[in-house]
Amino acid sequence: MRAMDYRGPYRVRLKEKPMPRIEHPRDAVVRVTRSCICGSDLHLYHGMVPDTRVGMTFGHEFCGIVEELGDEVGNLKVGDHVMVPFNIACGQCHFCKQGLFGNCHEANPEATAAGGIFGYSHTTGGYDGGQAEYVRVPYADFGPTLIPDWMDPDDAVLLTDVVPTGYQAAEMGGIQKGDTVLVLGAGPVGLLAARSAWLFGAGRVIVLDHIDYRLEFARTYCPAEVYNFKELDDVVLFMKKTTDGLGVDVAIDAVGGDAKGNFLQTLFGTKLKLEAGNAIPVHWAINSVKKGGIVSIVGVYGPTGNMIPIGNVVNKGLTIRGNQAAVKRHMPKLIEHVKEGRINPKAIITHRVPLEDVADAYHIFSAKLDGCIKPVLVPHG
Ligand SMILES: NC(=O)c1ccc[n+]([C@@H]2O[C@H](COP(=O)([O-])OP(=O)(O)OC[C@H]3O[C@@H](n4cnc5c(N)ncnc54)[C@H](O)[C@@H]3O)[C@@H](O)[C@H]2O)c1
Ligand SMILES: [Zn+2]
Ligand SMILES: [Zn+2]
Numbered sequence: 214m215r216a217m218d219y220r221g222p223y224r225v226r227l228k229e230k231p232m233p234r235i236e237h238p239r240d241a242v243v244r245v246t247r248s249c250i251c252g253s254d255l256h257l258y259h260g261m262v263p264d265t266r267v268g269m270t271f272g273h274e275f276c277g278i279v280e281e282l283g284d285e286v287g288n289l290k291v292g293d294h295v296m297v298p299f300n301i302a303c304g305q306c307h308f309c310k311q312g313l314f315g316n317c318h319e320a321n322p323e324a325t326a327a328g329g330i331f332g333y334s335h336t337t338g339g340y341d342g343g344q345a346e347y348v349r350v351p352y353a354d355f356g357p358t359l360i361p362d363w364m365d366p367d368d369a370v371l372l373t374d375v376v377p378t379g380y381q382a383a384e385m386g387g388i389q390k391g392d393t394v395l396v397l398g399a400g401p402v403g404l405l406a407a408r409s410a411w412l413f414g415a416g417r418v419i420v421l422d423h424i425d426y427r428l429e430f431a432r433t434y435c436p437a438e439v440y441n442f443k444e445l446d447d448v449v450l451f452m453k454k455t456t457d458g459l460g461v462d463v464a465i466d467a468v469g470g471d472a473k474g475n476f477l478q479t480l481f482g483t484k485l486k487l488e489a490g491n492a493i494p495v496h497w498a499i500n501s502v503k504k505g506g507i508v509s510i511v512g513v514y515g516p517t518g519n520m521i522p523i524g525n526v527v528n529k530g531l532t533i534r535g536n537q538a539a540v541k542r543h544m545p546k547l548i549e550h551v552k553e554g555r556i557n558p559k560a561i562i563t564h565r566v567p568l569e570d571v572a573d574a575y576h577i578f579s580a581k582l583d584g585c586i587k588p589v590l591v592p593h594g
Pocket of ligand 1: 251252253254255256374375378397398399400401402403421422423424427442467468469470471472473474493494510511512513514536537538586
């Protein structure tokens with residue numbers, strides 16, 4: 214089968230690889246119908262994630278048709294079209310029992326933080342991902358959800374990662390009715406976080422980025438007030454001024470370690486790798502939120518430490534929450550939101566790319582070229 218192949222930072226290509234097979238009675242093999250490139254894949258592509266091995270297939274946001282099933286998977290049948298959460302979770306361990314499907318202890322027992330993720334380096338278990346024609350899906354009796362008949366596969370594929378992530382970002386913000394919510398990042402995750410903020414009762418939603426075409430999209434899609442941080446003298450001061458000097462109620466980091474916007478953070482975090490990525494979004498979030506406010510972090514940072522203003526967290530009495538989204542937990546609610554038209558995931562898809570052109574798709578998405586918001590890879594199209 215053909216699959217994406219990682220060769221080193223900024224180098225990916227398509228390669229012929231062995232067909233995945235059933236290795237455990239709870240496995241399925243799925244023929245991929247859609248897979249996306251996520252902002253998280255860019256951390257891998259940029260060489261930011263430890264133990265990303267040459268030869269790995271990325272891709273953790275995908276849906277597909279069940280080709281083969283292990284003996285213990287009783288709830289699916291061959292031919293089912295399923296959406297597969299990006300988390301690999303057993304559904305039974307200490308953490309899964311609490312709904313922490315992003316922290317499953319069985320899928321990635323060597324790690325103390327991250328759970329298992331498809332195609333996301335050996336720090337998240339070393340599983341091959343779905344930017345391929347076929348993929349092995351562990352714990353298939355637990356993870357995959359049937360795509361409802363009425364649902365467009367373009368919507369379905371986004372329910373496996375960016376939609377639940379944006380939604381959980383808003384949920385972790387503990388948004389109260391009328392709250393002002395600041396969302397850092399107008400990528401797919403930030404857009405969905407801002408869109409979801411309204412569903413949790415926000416009264417005002419502000420989106421910050423430095424890419425104008427994304428901000429323009431956010432203005433109508435979320436909808437949100439949008440600002441280009443390059444045009445603001447001081448992001449934190451601006452957020453204070455626009456909230457009567459108090460600060461925003463909730464700040465969401467939907468950027469992560471590949472952030473731009475601060476020379477020292479870029480030098481230490483991105484260039485010298487002395488910290489796990491550029492943490493300026495966390496600074497802006499902590500410093501822009503009001504006293505007693507909540508910071509919700511879904512932007513991904515590496516396992517080593519980051520320079521963040523922890524003293525301000527204590528003195529302001531902030532709550533900080535973060536996690537990998539527990540995709541499976543949000544599925545039923547998100548299916549309803551899509552059905553009722555409250556969330557329109559596929560509107561963010563700007564590029565539909567055959568799997569053969571995976572290298573181009575990475576380049577366009579990474580360099581934010583051609584108005585790219587979300588690229589979808591279509592293996593058989
Ligand atoms: N926690 C999870 O479960 C989960 C799931 C999916 C993605 N993520 C993470 O969410 C983040 C966003 O993903 P995405 O797919 O939207 O990626 P993306 O790269 O498309 O979007 C990130 C956006 O942030 C903007 N940005 C850069 N620096 C900024 C700054 N200082 N302030 C505000 N905006 C800034 C970029 O211009 C870009 O538009 C990534 O870190 C990704 O790894 C987390
Ligand atoms: Zn992702
Ligand atoms: Zn588990």
